Amino acid sequence: MRTKLTSRVVAAKHLIVAAILPLAYAAAGADYQSTVLGNAPKAYYRLNDDTTRTMIHTNIGSLGASGNATNDLLSYKQGGVFGFDPTGVVHPFPGAIIGDKNRSAFFDYTTRATIPFTPAINPPNTQPFTIETWFYPATDQNNVGMAPINNRYTVGANRQGWTYFQRKVNADSTGGDPVGWNFRMFSGVGGGSPLDTTAVVPFEVGKWVHVVTVYDPTSDTEATVMMYINGVMAVSNHMSGQPLYQPCTGDHDTVTESPAGQPGMSIGCYNNCNTGLNPYFGGADEFAWYSNALSPAQILSHYQNGTNANRATPYDVLVKSHNPVVYLRLDEIAPSEATAVNLGDVRSAGLATHRSEVRYPAAGALAGRTDDGAAAYHNRNGNSTTTMPYLAENNPNAGTPFTFEAWLRPMRDQQGGQSPVNNRWPKLGHRTGWVIFQRFPNASYAAVPGINNEGHGWNFRMYDGVSGSGQDVTTAVDYKIGQWQHLVVTWEPQFQNGDVGANGNDQWSGILTAYVDGVAVASNTAALYAANTNPPEDLGVPADLAIGSYNAASTLGNNPFEGDVDEVAIYNGYVLTPDQILAHYQAGVSSNLGTNYETLVMTSAFVSPQAQRASLPKTYLRFNDPSFQPAANSGTLGSSADGNLVLTTNVAAGPQSPAYAGFEASNASLPLDGLKQWASFNNPSGLNFSGQITVEAWVKPDATQGDPARILSHGTPTISDYILTTPGDGHAPPDGSVTNSPEVFLRIEGGVNYVVGSTVTIYTNNLEIGSNTYTASFPIPGGDLGGGNWVHLAGTYDGSKWRLYRNGLEVASSTSAVGALPVLNGDWAIGSTGNGWANNYAGGVDEVAIYDTALSKTTIATHYLMGKAGTTALTITKSGGNVNIAWPAGSILQQATAVGGPYTDVAGPPANPLTVPASGTKYYRWRL
Numbered sequence: 001m002r003t004k005l006t007s008r009v010v011a012a013k014h015l016i017v018a019a020i021l022p023l024a025y026a027a028a029g030a031d032y033q034s035t036v037l038g039n040a041p042k043a044y045y046r047l048n049d050d051t052t053r054t055m056i057h058t059n060i061g062s063l064g065a066s067g068n069a070t071n072d073l074l075s076y077k078q079g080g081v082f083g084f085d086p087t088g089v090v091h092p093f094p095g096a097i098i099g100d101k102n103r104s105a106f107f108d109y110t111t112r113a114t115i116p117f118t119p120a121i122n123p124p125n126t127q128p129f130t131i132e133t134w135f136y137p138a139t140d141q142n143n144v145g146m147a148p149i150n151n152r153y154t155v156g157a158n159r160q161g162w163t164y165f166q167r168k169v170n171a172d173s174t175g176g177d178p179v180g181w182n183f184r185m186f187s188g189v190g191g192g193s194p195l196d197t198t199a200v201v202p203f204e205v206g207k208w209v210h211v212v213t214v215y216d217p218t219s220d221t222e223a224t225v226m227m228y229i230n231g232v233m234a235v236s237n238h239m240s241g242q243p244l245y246q247p248c249t250g251d252h253d254t255v256t257e258s259p260a261g262q263p264g265m266s267i268g269c270y271n272n273c274n275t276g277l278n279p280y281f282g283g284a285d286e287f288a289w290y291s292n293a294l295s296p297a298q299i300l301s302h303y304q305n306g307t308n309a310n311r312a313t314p315y316d317v318l319v320k321s322h323n324p325v326v327y328l329r330l331d332e333i334a335p336s337e338a339t340a341v342n343l344g345d346v347r348s349a350g351l352a353t354h355r356s357e358v359r360y361p362a363a364g365a366l367a368g369r370t371d372d373g374a375a376a377y378h379n380r381n382g383n384s385t386t387t388m389p390y391l392a393e394n395n396p397n398a399g400t401p402f403t404f405e406a407w408l409r410p411m412r413d414q415q416g417g418q419s420p421v422n423n424r425w426p427k428l429g430h431r432t433g434w435v436i437f438q439r440f441p442n443a444s445y446a447a448v449p450g451i452n453n454e455g456h457g458w459n460f461r462m463y464d465g466v467s468g469s470g471q472d473v474t475t476a477v478d479y480k481i482g483q484w485q486h487l488v489v490t491w492e493p494q495f496q497n498g499d500v501g502a503n504g505n506d507q508w509s510g511i512l513t514a515y516v517d518g519v520a521v522a523s524n525t526a527a528l529y530a531a532n533t534n535p536p537e538d539l540g541v542p543a544d545l546a547i548g549s550y551n552a553a554s555t556l557g558n559n560p561f562e563g564d565v566d567e568v569a570i571y572n573g574y575v576l577t578p579d580q581i582l583a584h585y586q587a588g589v590s591s592n593l594g595t596n597y598e599t600l601v602m603t604s605a606f607v608s609p610q611a612q613r614a615s616l617p618k619t620y621l622r623f624n625d626p627s628f629q630p631a632a633n634s635g636t637l638g639s640s641a642d643g644n645l646v647l648t649t650n651v652a653a654g655p656q657s658p659a660y661a662g663f664e665a666s667n668a669s670l671p672l673d674g675l676k677q678w679a680s681f682n683n684p685s686g687l688n689f690s691g692q693i694t695v696e697a698w699v700k701p702d703a704t705q706g707d708p709a710r711i712l713s714h715g716t717p718t719i720s721d722y723i724l725t726t727p728g729d730g731h732a733p734p735d736g737s738v739t740n741s742p743e744v745f746l747r748i749e750g751g752v753n754y755v756v757g758s759t760v761t762i763y764t765n766n767l768e769i770g771s772n773t774y775t776a777s778f779p780i781p782g783g784d785l786g787g788g789n790w791v792h793l794a795g796t797y798d799g800s801k802w803r804l805y806r807n808g809l810e811v812a813s814s815t816s817a818v819g820a821l822p823v824l825n826g827d828w829a830i831g832s833t834g835n836g837w838a839n840n841y842a843g844g845v846d847e848v849a850i851y852d853t854a855l856s857k858t859t860i861a862t863h864y865l866m867g868k869a870g871t872t873a874l875t876i877t878k879s880g881g882n883v884n885i886a887w888p889a890g891s892i893l894q895q896a897t898a899v900g901g902p903y904t905d906v907a908g909p910p911a912n913p914l915t916v917p918a919s920g921t922k923y924y925r926w927r928l
Contacts, residue, residue: 032662032847032867036696037634039859041849042686044635045643045679045830047650048668051629053335055090057105057113060320061288061327063120069113069267069328089336090268092626094371096134096208096285099309101370101639102316103331103626104136104285105267106341107148108348112268112279113330120325121151121265121289122161122247126220128293132212132302132319133267135181136283138343138602140169140205141612142177148280149287151265152186153248153273156257159191161248163270164211166280170202174609180234183213183227188246195245197225199234205616206343206598208285210303216293220244231303233296265289267330281347286315288324298322309370338628340375340386343602344569344620345613346393352621355557357383358548359646359836361624363682365407365484365566368591370640372566373624374409376680377548379418379560380837385549386621387556390542393618394423395433395532396572398508399493403571404434405581405601407588408458409484411825411835412562413441413737414721415451420561421568422551424463425532425543430503431463433532433543435554436487438561442478444735448722457521460489460514465505465530473524477516481738482717482825484566486585488515490575491529503537505530518585520578547621562718567601570619574605598622631679635849643681643828646836648672654846655698655790661870661889667846669698670830674706674842678832687714687828687850693820694851695746695756696794696860697830698867700844703786705751709841711793712848715743715826715834716761723763739763742821743834746795748841751785753777756795756804757814758821774819776802778812790846792864798854807890808864808928810857861928865890874926878918886913891926899923 036044059067071090090113093106105113115121123129135148145165152161165182168175180199187195203209210230217223221244225237239245252258252273260272267287269279286306305311305318319327338358342350354360354375361373377384388394396402408420417437424433440446440456457475464471479485493510500507512527513520534542536553543553547568549560567588576584580600587595598620605615627644635641654669670679681687695712720737733739741761749755757775776795784791794805797819804812827834830848831841847867855863865872869888877884887893893910894903903925906914916922 031870032863033634035662035863035866036847036849039851039855041635041851042637043633043641043681043848043850045631045848046634047631047670047679047846047848048654049630049632049650051649051651054332055334057328057330057332059326059328060316061324063118063325066118066120067115067326069115071111071113071334090334091336091339091341092331092333093136093283093341094373094624094626095331096136096210096283097306097315099311099370099639100315101626101632101642102329103333104134104283105330106136106283107268107280108341108351109279109281110348112266112271114264114266114271115326116264117248117250117262119250122250123291125223125245125247126217127291128214128216130212130214130290130292130294132286132288132290132294132299134208134210134285134306135166136208136285137166137203137205138282139345139613139616140173140610141281142166142168142173142175143612144278145177146280147270147278148282148284149265149267150270150274151248151263152271153252153258153263154191154270154275155273156252157190158188159186159194160188160246161186161263162245166282167198169205172610174611180229181211181227183225185225185245187243189243195225195239197227197235197237199227199229201229201234204596204599205602207596208283210306212294212299212302214293215245217244228296228299231300285330286319287326287328287330288319289326290322290324292323294322333626333628340621340623340625342388342619342621343598344618345616346391346618350388350391350394350619352386352388352547355383355385355387356647357676358386359644359680361627361644362564364624365409366588366597369597371624373622374407374564374566375547375623376564377420377561378837379412379414379562383557384560385557386547387551388545388619390532390534390544391618392534393572394545394570395543398506398529398531399496400573401493401575402491403569403574403576404460404489405487405567405569405571405576405584407484407486407566409564409566410438410441410479410481410562411564412718412721413445413481413734414562415440415445415454417559418561419550419559420547420563420565422546422549422554423532423543424551425536425553426468427553428503428537429468430466430501430505430537431468432465432505432530432536434460434462436460439474441481441737442735445722448734451722457516458485458487458514460512462491462512462527462529464500464528465503465507466501471512471524471527471529473512473514473522473527475514475516475521477521478736480736486517486588488576488581488584489513492575493529497528504533505537515578515581518582545619566623567597568619568621568623569601569617571604572618576604580604631681637684637686641681641684641687643679645670645679646677648677648679652844654844655867657870660790660867662867669844669846671844672831672841674702674704674709674840676837676840678836678840679830680836681828683823683827683834688822689820689852690822691819692797692799692852692854693744694794694796694849694853694855695744696847696849696851696863697746698790698792698846700787700790701748701785702842705748705785705842706840707750708839709748709751710745710829710832710839711748711841711845712746712828712830713743713832713834714745714828715823716741717823717825718835719763733763738825742823743826744820744823746793747839748780749777752780754780754793754804754806757802757816758818760821772818774802774814774816776804776812776814778804778806781806790844792867794855794860794863796854796860805857805860808861864928874924876924879915881918882915883918884913884915885924887926891928894925894927896923897921
């Protein structure tokens with residue numbers, strides 16, 4: 001194609017395909033990100049997630065920053081005294097919107113978030129408004145009435161504004177309150193005759209509910225208040241008379257009446273202008289306040305959108321289309337430690353703290369639950385533990401029955417007293433409390449030479465308070481590495497033996513029963529037990545509860561467990577029935593039962609009429625807390641392939657403009673130290689495919705690398721510890737042990753080669769070890785390792801060849817009948833093996849993408865140039881008697897006297913743009 005200036009000039013695409021392009025060639029995207037997304041990657045990790053940790057919830061409604069809510073001290077006036085309760089922090093919590101990993105806020109009975117007073121959300125009583133929220137009630141408490149949202153002035157004699165209360169769960173609950181959510185308004189005259197509207201619709205503890213209240217006045221003496229539950233109108237309450245509702249006026253004397261300032265609108269408990277606090281224990285999400293009455297159709301559309309994972313319009317876009325004045329998504333992360341929210345009745349006292357190497361959320365145990373999660377532990381160095389201080393509620397006297405429940409997923413078969421849960425005090429030879437040990441996966445392991453046979457399955461060991469001996473129940477049920485198993489243990493005391501050792505430990509004998517996957521499998525009918533006490537026998541620190549290893553009382557970090565733990569519950573004073581245990585298991589393994597798992601846990605001890613809080617477990621750790629350092633997926637799999645960063649944060653500079661024009665000037669990347677830092681993405685089904693694949697990343701590798709150093713890896717699974725390697729032994733691995741080790745990778749080998757491909761190693765015994773590797777490899781150019789430049793790497797398998805690309809050019813290929821391999825029990829990771837903690841990569845990494853197809857050479861070259869130059873266009877402009885030719889930075893300009901070539905590099909390198917006289921005929925293109 002030619003353009004007449006004075007000479008004839010042609011722009012052609014790069015050398016790889018020698019395609020002739022128009023002069024005004026437009027790139028496929030305006031920047032690197034949009035170019036990548038245009039090729040539909042399954043996963044795309046920009047690794048530039050917001051690292052801000054803030055106490056402020058940002059308003060994205062029309063009021064702007066004046067509608068921001070701040071996690072604040074709990075100020076109040078009680079008994080004429082103004083004070084603060086400075087405890088607590090708002091916790092990030094899985095959100096209400098199905099299929100959306102957007103976070104919510106969990107209020108643990110000590111916290112609130114407050115919007116300062118503004119007339120914008122306190123309009124005159126002649127103007128309508130709508131309040132919309134999703135609530136996650138985590139307790140059935142109704143007395144004292146919990147106030148999840150409060151916009152009320154109460155310090156003076158005449159109350160103003162409104163408040164929500166959580167009332168009875170259902171009609172079987174005791175107490176005189178009505179059922180459901182209560183919206184209470186005040187007239188500004190006194191406070192004893194509120195204007196109440198109650199939904200009278202039962203709700204479930206442990207399940208999100210959509211609550212909308214519409215205030216729709218016709219005058220200052222006539223109004224209708226309507227409440228909608230899950231999109232359906234539950235009640236319409238017509239109010240009339242004088243006085244009617246009186247909004248907060250914000251004109252109170254801040255010395256005598258309102259020392260904490262004018263009344264704000266708070267989420268989590270009463271606001272700053274109330275007597276007392278009435279805190280809420282539960283989650284809140286997607287709070288919106290509108291200055292109009294939403295229609296029934298609009299309200300229903302919000303609920304239907306929020307509960308439809310296949311929504312066409314994002315939930316927040318739909319809400320914003322209805323013009324909220326205040327819209328708080330409540331998805332911010334507050335500055336705090338990495339913690340697990342305790343949904344049990346110990347509440348904030350039972351907040352569990354993750355040590356630095358606990359990975360969360362791992363994939364959870366509950367089938368079909370995208371909001372589920374788990375805590376992942378490893379036994380490489382003992383830093384992988386979740387701890388909770390001693391609580392009397394978790395350690396009832398041995399004369400009190402209790403139930404322990406958890407889901408366990410072992411990821412390694414190593415033996416040696418691996419302890420997924422530990423709650424014991426082991427000192428002075430008089431052990432108390434209990435511990436769980438991982439034993440053999442099955443009985444065949446007993447044949448392994450030199451191994452200590454302590455049975456198979458899970459061992460729950462109690463202590464008698466007078467010796468170090470254990471009172472055991474061992475399940476003797478097979479488990480498989482990488483598969484979840486439901487474990488329940490019940491203690492039923494029968495006889496009190498008293499202080500047998502004269503050391504203060506109260507011993508009881510009783511029945512210890514273990515259940516696996518809903519079925520009773522073992523029982524010790526004469527177990528002796530003495531519970532942990534505070535203070536313990538030595539008057540020191542009482543026993544803490546640890547998950548993932550031994551507790552601090554038993555030397556924190558010892559006997560570490562490698563695997564995942566989920567849904568840990570301790571029921572104090574209640575023994576789950578066999579039917580309940582089976583129901584819990586069935587709800588966990590089937591998403592089609594219509595039964596909410598956590599509701600079963602939270603209401604297990606419910607007996608009508610039910611006193612509030614009597615049915616709740618004392619501790620309930622769901623371990624589905626959002627990651628404190630998330631890595632969001634921008635690819636087509638969406639949030640199902642989100643990940644989390646381990647011991648690192650995306651705070652390093654990535655490829656940035658102007659040097660890399662396709663990226664933002666502030667583009668961040670992930671720094672990895674080659675030791676323990678990495679990023680985990682679990683093993684989502686959408687990324688567990690075979691055959692064609694493309695893996696892609698920008699890297700800036702350090703000078704020194706381990707061997708191998710995995711940049712991106714799917715797998716390998718953790719191989720059995722009992723594949724013997726003694727020459728000539730010939731011993732076969734135990735039954736069901738992990739002997740197959742597939743992996744897909746982009747890595748550095750020997751510190752000298754870039755390699756992409758897959759491998760599978762199969763161990764049949766120590767004499768037969770087969771390994772097949774399918775790769776393309778290329779020597780690393782000088783300057784890549786320890787250099788200051790970012791390098792674009794991509795690897796593909798197209799059905800016949802593995803191909804490796806560096807900075808847009810194919811540098812290696814290898815014929816292979818095997819492409820990507822599916823991997824069971826092995827995750828995706830950046831910077832290490834898929835399961836982490838081995839073969840770590842050192843350096844920077846950014847813009848990691850995974851595709852289930854092989855991108856073409858042209859596409860990969862385009863990606864590189866869009867990142868480096870921000871364009872793939874060759875442009876030609878006339879300037880007087882000259883022609884200016886500009887081409888993408890990082891490419892080489894070529895010229896020819898005929899459109900078909902031959903083309904040669906323009907001597908130089910020439911200045912870009914190149915100015916040539918507008919005479920004669922010449923053709924130009926660029927190459928990499």
